[in-house]
Amino acid sequence: MSLLEVAGLGVRSADGRDLISDLSFTVxxxxxxxxxxxSGSGKSLTALAIMGLLPPGMTASGSVTLDVPGRGRTEIVGAGERLLNRLRGRTTSVVFQEPLTALDPxxxxxxxxxxxxxxAQGLRGRALKTAVTAALEEVRLAEPDRIARAYPHEISGGQRQRVAIAMALACRPALLIADEPTTALDVTVQAEILALLDGLVSAHSMALLFIGHDLAVVSGxxxxxxxxxxxxxxxxxxxLDVVNAPRHPYARELVGSARELDAALDRLGEGERS
Ligand SMILES: Nc1ncnc2c1ncn2[C@@H]1O[C@H](COP(=O)(O)OP(=O)(O)OP(=O)(O)O)[C@@H](O)[C@H]1O
Ligand SMILES: [Mg+2]
Incomplete structure (x- = not known):
C-alpha cells in the first residue's frame, strides 16, 4: 500500500481558476x-494540498490519502483541522524554500x-534540552548550544535551513516534503544541504517528496x-526513463537544457585542466 496517494487532485482559486487539474501520483x-x-506550475500548491494548508479561499477536489499507522488510509481533502494537526509533523512534514517562513523571528x-x-514526545526539562542539542547536531550544526541561544537573524541562511530541517524531522515523519529547499541558498551551501537531506532521509528510512525546477538536481x-x-x-x-527518453516536448526541453548545462560544465572543467 502506498504511503501517499494523490488521485485526480484539483485546486481552484477563489476566483474560479483551475491552478491544478487532475493530478495523480503515489509515493x-x-x-x-x-x-x-x-515557476507557477503548481508545485507548492501540490505540497500545501498534501499538508492541508491551502491558502484561504482555495478549494481542493479529488483525493489525497495517507497511510497513517493505527488509522489506516486517511483522506486529507476536506479533513478537519484537528485531524490535520495530528498528522502534521508526524505523518508528513515540510521544509520550504525560504527557511525564515518556518521560523519565528x-x-x-x-x-x-x-x-x-x-x-510530540512529551519531553521536559533536561531531557528536552538534550533532545534539542541532539536535533541540532543531527543536522550537522557545529556549536549547537550557541545556535540554540541565537535568534533566527543571528545565523546564516544555510544554518537557518538546517534548523528548519531539524524541526521538520523532530517527530520522525514518514514523508518529508522538501519544497525547493536549496533555491534561496548559495551554490556551495545548496550542495551541502542536499547531501544532508539525502543522508537523513536514508538514515531514517523516510519517504521524500522533493520539489524543484532543476531536472539535474531533482533527478539526482x-x-x-x-x-x-x-x-x-x-x-x-x-x-532514468524520463531522462533517457522524454516524450512530451516540455520534458524534452528540460532534458535538453540540463544536458547543455552539463556539457558547458564539462568544457569549463577541461579548460581548467589544460
Ligand atoms: N495564495 C494564492 N492566491 C492566488 N493564486 C495563487 C496563490 N498561490 C499561488 N497561486 C497561483 O497558483 C499557481 C501555482 O502556484 P505555485 O506556488 O504552486 O507555483 P510553484 O510551481 O510552486 O512556483 P515556484 O517555482 O515559483 O515556487 C500560480 O499561478 C500562482 O500564481
Ligand atoms: Mg513554489
Missing amino acids: DAGTRFGLIGE LMRIGHQVAEPLRR ITDHVLILKDGKAVESGAV
Whole structure:
C-alpha cells in the first residue's frame, strides 16, 4: 500500500481558476519522488494540498490519502483541522524554500526546535534540552548550544535551513516534503544541504517528496519524477526513463537544457585542466 496517494487532485482559486487539474501520483514508504516544473506550475500548491494548508479561499477536489499507522488510509481533502494537526509533523512534514517562513523571528532557535519535541514526545526539562542539542547536531550544526541561544537573524541562511530541517524531522515523519529547499541558498551551501537531506532521509528510512525546477538536481536525489506544467502532469516515470527518453516536448526541453548545462560544465572543467 502506498504511503501517499494523490488521485485526480484539483485546486481552484477563489476566483474560479483551475491552478491544478487532475493530478495523480503515489509515493511508497521509504521511496523518493520528485516534482519538477517551472515557476507557477503548481508545485507548492501540490505540497500545501498534501499538508492541508491551502491558502484561504482555495478549494481542493479529488483525493489525497495517507497511510497513517493505527488509522489506516486517511483522506486529507476536506479533513478537519484537528485531524490535520495530528498528522502534521508526524505523518508528513515540510521544509520550504525560504527557511525564515518556518521560523519565528522573535523566538530563540532552541525554543523553536523544542516545541515539536515537547508536543510530540512529551519531553521536559533536561531531557528536552538534550533532545534539542541532539536535533541540532543531527543536522550537522557545529556549536549547537550557541545556535540554540541565537535568534533566527543571528545565523546564516544555510544554518537557518538546517534548523528548519531539524524541526521538520523532530517527530520522525514518514514523508518529508522538501519544497525547493536549496533555491534561496548559495551554490556551495545548496550542495551541502542536499547531501544532508539525502543522508537523513536514508538514515531514517523516510519517504521524500522533493520539489524543484532543476531536472539535474531533482533527478539526482529521487527515483521517480513527475513533470508539471500549468498545473497538469505532462510526464512521469522512473528518473532514468524520463531522462533517457522524454516524450512530451516540455520534458524534452528540460532534458535538453540540463544536458547543455552539463556539457558547458564539462568544457569549463577541461579548460581548467589544460
Ligand atoms: N495564495 C494564492 N492566491 C492566488 N493564486 C495563487 C496563490 N498561490 C499561488 N497561486 C497561483 O497558483 C499557481 C501555482 O502556484 P505555485 O506556488 O504552486 O507555483 P510553484 O510551481 O510552486 O512556483 P515556484 O517555482 O515559483 O515556487 C500560480 O499561478 C500562482 O500564481
Ligand atoms: Mg513554489
